[in-house]
Amino acid sequence: MAKQMEGDMKSGRRDVLKMFAAATGAGAVALAPTLTGNVHATGASDKAPAVPWPYKKLDSQRVGERGYAAYYRGACCYGAFEAVVGELREAVGYPYTMMPSELMVFGEGGVAGISSLCGALIGAASAIFLVAGGLDGKKRGEAFEIIRELFTWYEQEALPNYRPKSPKFEIKSSVANSPLCHVSVTRWCKATGFKSFSNERSERCGWLAASVAKHAAELLNSRLDAAFKATHALPSQAQACRTCHDKGGVLEDSRGLMDCGGCHFTGAKVKHP
């Protein structure tokens, strides 16, 4: 595929050379708008094309490996985003060449170290939306289904589940029960005995960014094959909470598709309500 793209670009260059040859013989003024206009020989434009951007099936192992390497440059959110977008930059080229992935560094450590939402989830959700979403309600809904599956998978699976080729340490997995950075970190610390600012914890988050990005690519690949299916459901306990608190419930005073039990009713047994 990369070779085909290269070929396309070369043929694009040939076209421009032909135009130039024509210009030397014919009217330069007539051709000038092409030069000063909005479309590049490589297909680039002054204006970003509307989301969704073109997707090609990715090698999820490569995505994982790229995510791990990117984590050590720009942390978890950048790592997960760049894992997918960097692979697409190679496979598709423009418009991915125009995407400033460094934007996603903002999500480091649950956004600027605040430890709210896991940065790997922010980065992967952004990448999913870029290739599967859009302002249009139908596209938006389809991308949201994939993102929700990724979040519930993250809450329920033992992670990280991607081991990079050359890890700094061997890393044990844990179940987060929550998409939040500090909850995920604390559950891993309690499961392994490592401290939250240890090099091992940092390595764990590198593996995690890789794992999340790899799974995002797997979900996007299955979507491309029209085979995407959500396989992780909210726990029945959370469904029960939603019956009263979510849309149409007698209280309707909250909202959400997280595992309520990840934060509520943990530790001491709190009487409800």
Place this chain on the structure above:
Amino acid sequence: MAKQMEGDMKSGRRDVLKMFAAATGAGAVALAPTLTGNVHATGASDKAPAVPWPYKKLDSQRVGERGYAAYYRGACCYGAFEAVVGELREAVGYPYTMMPSELMVFGEGGVAGISSLCGALIGAASAIFLVAGGLDGKKRGEAFEIIRELFTWYEQEALPNYRPKSPKFEIKSSVANSPLCHVSVTRWCKATGFKSFSNERSERCGWLAASVAKHAAELLNSRLDAAFKATHALPSQAQACRTCHDKGGVLEDSRGLMDCGGCHFTGAKVKHP
């Protein structure tokens, strides 16, 4: 500034026309690499310029108003991001013309309706990082300081505090004590009596996206004047939690810069530890 930019772009076009005129007389082949190369007459390029992107002082009221309008097109995260980036697209032009703001629709309702981190905070934090951050550690840290101030402000202030020019309803404010979507929504529902899926709650989130974007622009403006100063500190209770649980603490089993009391030790009095 905008006029100067426009002038630069026009002179860029003139340069290309001159090149073309030269090509019609001189060697077309020698000029061909310029045509097939990476720079547009408008300053656009195949490759996104590195973050941070240029910032110009914004009218924060305009940012708020744009955020409110954008909310009704693409929800909270898109609304807050596009409020800042849309204004910069008008004031600066390229490279903001290349930014696909629809990417940020992913953050709707705490990411795809999951109600984790408030989408307005995700959108505003991204915009702050785009104009103030970078992969480089120093820039990253400076942008993180601004994002942290925005988050703590969000936790502590009565919001929304921006009233759009033509609102659908009048909206009362509440204090979230948390950057999380569902917590912020529930506290507002309890303070006002409205349901979480009411039109009034939706309008409230429109005002909130506007408020968050407006304040992000105020912080970025103060940074431009070298006058940025964090004015919202974590509560002493949260600082006390961090003494044991955060970096260097005897447990060091968590991390974070959120108000712990927003979720922990609420409702029934839970004995600690």
